[in-house]
Amino acid sequence: LQVGHEPLPPIVGRNVLGRKVLYLPGFFTYARHIVEVDGKRGLFRGLTPRLISSTLSTITRGSVKKAFPLEDMEHVSNKDDVKTSLRKVVKETSHEMMMQCVSRVVSHPLHVISMRCMVQFVGREVKYSGVFSAIGRIFKEEGILGFFVGLVPHILGDVIFLWCCSLLAHFINTYAVDDNVSGSPWRRAGNSFFDMRNIREATGFLCFQIAVSMLTYPFLLVGDLMAVNNCGLRAGLPPYAPAFASWIHCWRYLSAQGQLFRGSSLLFRRAP
Numbered sequence: 001l002q003v004g005h006e007p008l009p010p011i012v013g014r015n016v017l018g019r020k021v022l023y024l025p026g027f028f029t030y031a032r033h034i035v036e037v038d039g040k041r042g043l044f045r046g047l048t049p050r051l052i053s054s055t056l057s058t059i060t061r062g063s064v065k066k067a068f069p070l071e072d073m074e075h076v077s078n079k080d081d082v083k084t085s086l087r088k089v090v091k092e093t094s095h096e097m098m099m100q101c102v103s104r105v106v107s108h109p110l111h112v113i114s115m116r117c118m119v120q121f122v123g124r125e126v127k128y129s130g131v132f133s134a135i136g137r138i139f140k141e142e143g144i145l146g147f148f149v150g151l152v153p154h155i156l157g158d159v160i161f162l163w164c165c166s167l168l169a170h171f172i173n174t175y176a177v178d179d180n181v182s183g184s185p186w187r188r189a190g191n192s193f194f195d196m197r198n199i200r201e202a203t204g205f206l207c208f209q210i211a212v213s214m215l216t217y218p219f220l221l222v223g224d225l226m227a228v229n230n231c232g233l234r235a236g237l238p239p240y241a242p243a244f245a246s247w248i249h250c251w252r253y254l255s256a257q258g259q260l261f262r263g264s265s266l267l268f269r270r271a272p
Contacts, residue, residue, distance in 0.1 A: 001030070001263035002224050003235045005122045008033060010271040022271035038121065046117035049131050053110035060103040068095065086170065093166040100158050108154065109147035112138070115227040123234025141232070150226035153247045157219030164212045218260040222250050 008029065010022040025033075034042045070092075113134045120128060128134040138146040228236040229250065230243040237243070244250040254260045 001266075001269075002221055003119055003122065003228065004240050004259070004262060005119075005235060015270075024269040024271050026269055027266035034121065042121065045121060046114035049110040049114040049117065049134070052131065053107040053114060056110065057103040057107040060106045061099045064099045064102050068098070070095065085174065089166060089170040093163060096166070097159055097162055100162060101155055104155055104158060105148075105151065108151050109135075109138075111154075112147055112149060112227045115224055116231060116233060119228050119233055119235035122240070125233055127232060146231075149229070150223035150247065152223075153219040153226070153251075154223035157216040157223070160219070161212050161216045164215075165209055168212075214261075214264065217264045218251070218254070221260065221262060221264075222247050222254065225250055225254075 006024060008025045010024050012020055013023045015021050031043060038045075110131070113128060113131060116128045116134065120126065128137065135147075142149075225236075225241060226244065226247050229241060230236055234240070241250075242253065244253065251260070254262070
């Protein structure tokens with residue numbers, strides 16, 4: 001969906017006003033299509049490198065956390081004034097940002113391999129058939145930088161999402177949540193939102209997280225497209241996309257086409 005591959009025709013449906021509109025096939029329709037073409041195994045293309053990438057990310061975050069433990073930092077307290085609490089939030093969020101950026105850098109090469117394994121479905125290629133063979137091929141054809149294509153937009157998206165959610169959580173707890181309710185929804189998310197007494201604030205924060213994730217989706221899309229662009233696979237070549245000189249070039253191209261949110265919806269996809 002992200003690379004713009006639409007092998008199935010749109011269908012006629014109705015919007016909330018009852019007007020007829022064209023809808024592109026959704027997730028479940030394409031899942032059935034993949035099973036028909038590749039069998040059930042086709043649904044798991046790129047799963048192995050994705051699992052390795054997630055594992056590396058988790059291990060890296062744990063290692064960075066041990067190297068720079070939170071115990072050495074001041075935590076936000078209800079007794080803090082506005083300036084002091086904001087300073088602590090900025091310090092904690094900076095620490096979280098460092099862990100996220102390092103883990104992203106370490107795990108990104110496997111993310112690139114996973115993306116390329118998945119988009120081989122478009123051109124029916126078998127260029128990337130395994131993790132180790134893919135590593136050798138990328139290094140031979142593109143060098144070490146080939147493992148980090150699309151890294152910058154991914155990091156930017158992570159950083160923007162983290163800061164927006166952390167600062168919002170801080171302001172909600174400072175100005176909206178009762179002082180008797182300790183801990184912010186950001187900090188308490190590891191337990192449960194339902195531990196909070198005021199469900200409205202938790203629901204509002206969750207909605208804001210969804211909104212921020214939509215806001216940062218273009219960074220995810222651009223990063224994923226750069227990971228497969230001009231790598232020898234059909235999905236990364238015209239007519240799906242030109243050879244981009246940089247991720248900014250990719251962003252401008254998608255913006256001009258009105259496609260910065262392509263693939264963001266998995267169910268209700270209105271045809272352009």
